[in-house]
Amino acid sequence: MPASQHLEADPLVIKSTQTVLSVDDMPIESVLSGVDRKILVDHPVDHDEAVILSLGYKQEFRREFSLFTTFGVSFSVLGLLPSIASTLWYSLAYAGNAGITWGYLIGMVGVMAVACSMAEISSAFPTSGGLYYATAMLAPPKYKALLSWIVGWSNYFVQVTGAPSVGYGCASMILALNQITHPDYVFENWHCYLLTVALTFLGAIIASAPTKWIAYINSGSTILNLVFLFISFVVMLGGNNRTEQGLSKFNSNSIAWGIDNQTDWPDGICILLTFMAVIWTMSGFDSPFHLAEECSNAQVATPRAIVMTASIGGILGFVFQLGMAYTIVSVEDAVNDELGQPYIAYLNQIMTQERVLAIGSFAVVLAFTMSFSCMIAASRVLFSYSRDNCFPLSRYWAKVNTITRTPVNAVWANWFIGVLLCLLMFGGVAIDAIFSVGAIGSFISFTVPTLLRITYARKTFIPGPWNLGKFSYACGTLACSFVLLMIPVLNFPQYRGADNTPDLMNWTVVVYWGSMLLAVLWFFVYAHKIYSGPKSNLEKGTVVSGNEATQVIEAVVSSNHDVHFGPDDDAALEKIPEKADYPEN
Structure with a gap:
């Protein structure tokens, strides 16, 4: 009904x-x-x-975000420098320099197709629960509740794992920098856990602020992102000490673009595995969609912010990683360094200790701004889905604070869940699953409404003022094909056979698919009685x-x-x- x-x-x-x-x-x-x-x-x-x-x-938020400030939040969520630093495990560690050069470029083609298709959907359905709302509107009536439920939960898993994964990456970099200045320091998991909890706690306080404050803060963090990225790039190229080590100033083209397969898979699969890094790094471009109810001229500003985030972020990310590929001394040493953080280990290969601390600190600061930006987007998702009774205790998460006019309850609920998720770091490599969830969960939720738009709703879809016109079907087909290819690949481990030990297992199969299985079972057992789609x-x-x-x-x-x-x-x-x-x- x-x-x-x-x-x-x-x-x-x-x-x-x-x-x-x-x-x-x-x-x-x-x-x-x-x-x-x-x-x-x-x-x-x-x-x-x-x-x-x-x-x-109802219009419950103040529309105090403009195109630039909306872009500011999404660019902060993208967090190029900390995102690249945190995901080198999946690019550099899998395929060597090829993972951060031509492998990254190929992955960006698919990412841009997904982003443009999402932008078109956001113009037609400019609401903070847009992905699952659009799914319900575009799906066959018989399946709209189930499909929107799956998309909603998949997207929520992405959002709720975003801040803790970024916080974990930030804490890891801080501790790696501490090891450089204090060689006798012994890294313990509980050190990283407590530091992650503290960082995300501070981020939750900022994410609870009024919309206008958040707009100002994220505008500043966007400027910091661009400035710190530029300074890091200049120092990386012009201030490296490779010549003092008896090396050339830059690597040759064959080294910078060469593949160094460090997996048990063929080269083609190896490159596909590195796409996890670009997908996770670029997944923040959906943030403008979740802020649509706080943005003025949302039907135009929201899709523009999505495309700007994906395109500008993609270009800058490629250029920055290209600089890394031409200056890194040893991929193997960076990946296996006792510091336990490839980006800091890479900086330590080409710079003096003082410069390592300075450039590394840039990544730490940006990782922190990225963490609270992730919390902002995640709180809007929990709020919007709770309006339709998608979650337990929805009436509490669907409340807007009367003072800040923001969903403060949702912010702190997500923070608490993130604290529990961070306990995965005591399971060794299992903590890596929260990065994989961010990649696979995001692109599944991003693409389902696009798939419906180019199939079942092809003739009934009402495009918004920002649309792809005659390129809509071609772009949507490319986006869906890319995601269909990547869904199984994102579940592959780095090693196979006897080499795939429990410590090296890709736990995405358990963390994401196990969680989705529980969500779907809950729907059939009980939730279908109280949830029939957006209302x-x-x-x-x-x-x-x-x-x-x-x-x-x-x-x-x-x-x-x-x-x-x-x-x-x-x-x-x-x-x-x-x-x-x-x-x-």
Whole structure:
């Protein structure tokens, strides 16, 4: 049963100012579409509010993000420098320099296809729960609840593992730098755990701040990202001490672009395995989608921010890693160094200790900003999904704090879950699974609505003002093909056969697929009774049928009060008596 049919209007209350918004006259497909619903609001609405109301949701956030500040959050979530540093285990350690040069470029082709397809979807459904909302709107009615449930949980697994994985990477770099200055220091897992908990705790405090504060903070962190990345790149190329070691200033092309297969798989599979690094690094481009309800001109700014994040991040990431490939002394030594952090070990190969500490500190600072940016996006996901009763205790996570006007409860719920996830580091290599979850979970949730858009909903999809036009199907097909290829590959371990010991196992199979299995079982056992897909949270009495809306309009006009019409609601004008004298909006 459509969610709109659950809405029963209370006796009509006439306000001194009444805005009448016709959902069917908005170029949007939503849970309220197709049943002649009108939304009554006691204040004039702009286009952004008209869109979110038509999608079935109240405007609960302040729209204080612009294109630049939305890009700022997503670029901070992308966190190029700390992301590259944290995922060298999957690029440099698998295929050598090829993993960070031409392997990265090939992976970026697939990533950009996914990003552009998602941007088109975000323009049509600019809500913080957009991925799973779009899935429900584009899926066959019989399967919309199940598919949106799977997409929602898959995306949530990505979001909830983002901050702890970044926090873990940040803590690892701090401890590696400490080992450089204190050679006698003995690294213990509990040191890393407590430091990770402390860093994410501070990040949760920042993520709980008002939207305007968050916008300012992330604008600053975006500038820091660009400045620190540039300084690190310049020092890496111009300030390295390779010549003092009797080496040439830079590696030859054959070394910089050469493959050094350090897996038990053929070279082709080896390169595919390195895509985990680029997929995880670039997965933050979905953040603007989750901030759509806090962004002005969301139908245009949100997709633009997604494409800007993926393209700018992809280009800068390639250039930076290209510099690494031309300056690294030994891939094997960087990967196997006792510091336990390939990026810091790489810096230690080509720089003095003072420069290592300085450049390494840049990555630490950016990793911290990345962690709280991840928390911001994750809290919006938990909030939006909880509006539709997707999670246990949803009523608590769907609350907006009255002071900050942000979902503070959701922030701290995610932090607590992250603290528990970090216990995986006591299981050795199992902690790596939270990186793999971020890669596989994100691209599954990103691509399901795209697959539906180019198949079942090919003729019914209503594109937003930002769309791919005639390239939509080609881009969507490439995106879906890339993800279909990568789903099994992301579950492969580095070694196989007798070499694949429990300590070296790829635990994604257990952590991600085990979690998804539990989520799906829960749906069939109980959740299907309380969850039927996205539903409107508009108050009773604000959503009425066409006849009731006409009565309200006539009553307001006869009382000499103001009637406003929502953007694109020209059809409502035809229902007003000709003698009425009303102000147009």
